[in-house]
Amino acid sequence: MxxxxxxxxxxxxxxxxxxxxxxxxxxxxxxxxxxxxxxxxxxxxxxxxxxxxxxxxxxxxxxxxxxxxxxxxxxxxxxxxxxxxxxxxxxxxxxxxxxxxxxxxxxxxxxxxxxxxxxxxxxxxxxxxxxxxxxxxxxxxxxxxxxxxxxxxxxxxxxxxxxxxxxxxxxxxxxxxxxxxxxxxxxxxxxxxxxxxxxxxxxxxxxxxxxxxxxxxxxxxxxxxxxxxxxxxxxxxxxxxxxxxxxxxxxxxxxxxxxxxxxxxxxxTPHISIANITTGVFGLFSGFVPHIERLATELHIDAFELCERLAARKLVAGQEDVIVEEAHRIAAKINNAAAVA
Amino acid sequence: MxxxxxxxxxxxxxxxxxxxxxxxxxxxxxxxxxxxxxxxxxxxxxxxxxxxxxxxxxxxxxxxxxxxxxxxxxxxxxxxxxxxxxxxxxxxxxxxxxxxxxxxxxxxxxxxxxxxxxxxxxxxxxxxxxxxxxxxxxxxxxxxxxxxxxxxxxxxxxxxxxxxxxxxxxxxxxxxxxxxxxxxxxxxxxxxxxxxxxxxxxxxxxxxxxxxxxxxxxxxxxxxxxxxxxxxxxxxxxxxxxxxxxxxxxxxxxxxxxxxxxxxxxxxTPHISIANITTGVFGLFSGFVPHIERLATELHIDAFELCERLAARKLVAGQEDVIVEEAHRIAAKINNAAAVA
CATH class of the missing domain: 3.20.20.70 (Aldolase class I)
Structure with a gap:
């Protein structure tokens, strides 16, 4: 089979x-x-x-x-x-x-x-x-x-x-x-x-x-x-x-x-946004999505990568400040890469 | 249990x-x-x-x-x-x-x-x-x-x-x-x-x-x-x-x-409209929903009752004209009842 x-x-x-x-x-x-x-x-x-x-x-x-x-x-x-x-x-x-x-x-x-x-x-x-x-x-x-x-x-x-x-x-x-x-x-x-x-x-x-x-x-x-x-x-x-x-x-x-x-x-037709599916795949609290989407837009970073990092840290509700922290790390990484280039 | x-x-x-x-x-x-x-x-x-x-x-x-x-x-x-x-x-x-x-x-x-x-x-x-x-x-x-x-x-x-x-x-x-x-x-x-x-x-x-x-x-x-x-x-x-x-x-x-x-x-949040759930419950072709919703609004009839009637007739795709027929029957029934009252 x-x-x-x-x-x-x-x-x-x-x-x-x-x-x-x-x-x-x-x-x-x-x-x-x-x-x-x-x-x-x-x-x-x-x-x-x-x-x-x-x-x-x-x-x-x-x-x-x-x-x-x-x-x-x-x-x-x-x-x-x-x-x-x-x-x-x-x-x-x-x-x-x-x-x-x-x-x-x-x-x-x-x-x-x-x-x-x-x-x-x-x-x-x-x-x-x-x-x-x-x-x-x-x-x-x-x-x-x-x-x-x-x-x-x-x-x-x-x-x-x-x-x-x-x-x-x-x-x-x-x-x-x-x-x-x-x-x-x-x-x-x-x-x-x-x-x-x-x-x-x-x-x-x-x-x-x-x-x-x-x-x-x-x-x-x-x-x-x-x-x-x-x-x-x-x-x-x-x-x-x-x-x-x-x-x-x-x-x-x-x-x-x-x-x-x-x-x-x-x-x-009704459908689930990819941000919500992604948090589901990575096992992140659904209430994180508005924070993730806002930061991805503001800092021009990839929401998918941010989810990966939060999942690696096994983040749970109440730790919303870590979302901000990781988002800024990704943004800094991008900016550093741009500066080197 | x-x-x-x-x-x-x-x-x-x-x-x-x-x-x-x-x-x-x-x-x-x-x-x-x-x-x-x-x-x-x-x-x-x-x-x-x-x-x-x-x-x-x-x-x-x-x-x-x-x-x-x-x-x-x-x-x-x-x-x-x-x-x-x-x-x-x-x-x-x-x-x-x-x-x-x-x-x-x-x-x-x-x-x-x-x-x-x-x-x-x-x-x-x-x-x-x-x-x-x-x-x-x-x-x-x-x-x-x-x-x-x-x-x-x-x-x-x-x-x-x-x-x-x-x-x-x-x-x-x-x-x-x-x-x-x-x-x-x-x-x-x-x-x-x-x-x-x-x-x-x-x-x-x-x-x-x-x-x-x-x-x-x-x-x-x-x-x-x-x-x-x-x-x-x-x-x-x-x-x-x-x-x-x-x-x-x-x-x-x-x-x-x-x-x-x-x-x-x-x-x-994404959700399924009750019209779509209702056709699912009654086993009616999903493509009927726009017709059902339009007729329910135009004729002031109950979409739920219309679904029941179409299900009783075991309607399938291609028989869209029957939706119109049954919708008008319900409307006529309501009008007759109003006339008697």
Missing amino acids: TNTIILSDATLRDGNHAVRHQLTTEQIANYASAAEQAGIDIVEVGHGNGMGASSCLLGKATGTDTELLAAARAHLRDSKLSVHFIPGFGKTTDIERALEVGVDVFRIASHCTEANITRQYIEHVKRAGKTAYGVLMMSHMADADELLKQSRQMQSYGADAIVLMDSAGFSTPDLVTEKVARLVDNLSVEVGYHAHNNLGLAVANSIVAVQAGATMLDACVRGFGAGAGNTQLEALVAVLERYGYRTRTDFAHTAALARITEAFLPVR | TNTIILSDATLRDGNHAVRHQLTTEQIANYASAAEQAGIDIVEVGHGNGMGASSCLLGKATGTDTELLAAARAHLRDSKLSVHFIPGFGKTTDIERALEVGVDVFRIASHCTEANITRQYIEHVKRAGKTAYGVLMMSHMADADELLKQSRQMQSYGADAIVLMDSAGFSTPDLVTEKVARLVDNLSVEVGYHAHNNLGLAVANSIVAVQAGATMLDACVRGFGAGAGNTQLEALVAVLERYGYRTRTDFAHTAALARITEAFLPVR
Whole structure:
């Protein structure tokens, strides 16, 4: 069993729901570039409801599928480009267009009981030599037996992996464990999990999914996504590391990604600031955060480095003066280095 | 083993961290009244760092401890009033003042390795015939053996319960399970858990704590609290119900509490809107929320009732037109009732 987890970043697709599909090609380009640098495995791009879904009923995207995908494609090299594709919204011609623009991974999705409608699209993608995932949406509406049956169909069409989506954020860890384990134990392909945070359980559900054998997880930077948002990428990576799982990226890189994207990606879904995740990772009292953020701004020092130093001194509440002391040490170090240079 | 969980609401104390201790007596009175109505067991009130902590270094509260506590006291009848008390910040005279104003539950706290400093205060509270909890802060900084040793000291002083605080939001479910189980298996008093959401795990950690035998949980409405916030009360209650645990309140009442408090309690910590939790509870696609909220506002109908109807129809994505249909049915029902009246 592998302990390396593939991360599929849905920020530019599921996140599009949170802004009524108004992500611009400039935002997409900027994010794709930052995700490539951070070592994200797969970057999913498009209208919230996938290819062909831009419409008056569901909301018009800012450009055609091809325009949105091309904006990301130009900035991805080691990271793969993927699309969400729901038959009905998406048509065969959309697959053709996505192949032309250079999409690597096609996530062919259906309601959790309707896998049969994905057949021609999965087969089409596989004939083109690309990767096809079978995605079962609203997976809380079917039991483990039914999900296995549907997954087996997708597997028989040639799907390289099956992804269970908790589209409503309904699931609790016990349900996730049962359903993922059933698939992992009975399929020959990889299994992935896509959580939503409606009950505050997205990170926990993702962790129990990998503990049950899933090897792929979906997440979004700063928890961007439909409804309560998806699994928050940087928190997920921190917890995966704690449990000994590896990813192509790491916590420091996803923390930087979260910081960088604050400049151009206004996230409207609830999320935990990277300062708060960082104190959590280092085990520092939550009440330190306002002090740390204020000093980082005033003295132009790195909040991450300050946290590291405070953690090394095992600081606890009541020792707030030490935060000031260490912050000034970092600032002095920077100033000395500048003076020498 | 009981399956009834006592909820201790830290909105007006840990939440005070999130507004630099600027909660007003008016906000405290309004919240206490709403919490009483919602059936919350215990309402904790005061400066973020507890009694006696209002100071230039840590931030001045808007009133004296007595003023803040009295504001809540006037609105609590079945709900109990509690204080956070850290020896050093808090002094014996503060305990006296709290007794005078009618505090029911004293949470006497120390760093996780310093339980001995709580002795005289726990004994004082017990002599006065009130409830004393021993609280171990920053519990990630001690292992299960050490926490048990410290808890036993507090128990020997007369503490009615021991609460483990994950003050930094550092802990993962495996750590919580190990530490809580160790205490539950070896103490004669109840055990409680206080989570922070820095890694997105507050709800999950609270659930594994009760699965390990804890019978008391701390939470805050809309996730209010220091740093990334505490466990979000209304999400927690929804998940507790899913797992078959009972509380004196229920999801509908905490959902109402979350809604009511939007009017007078501006929460600055990340949290999930009650609309998103509600769709999660009912298993509705997250992308429905903007439609549901828009229709609820336009037609003056109850979003909760609309969710119930959509769930009864097992609605899935692509059927957005049915949301409009059901919303108009509810509106027509209200209008008909008004016409008859």
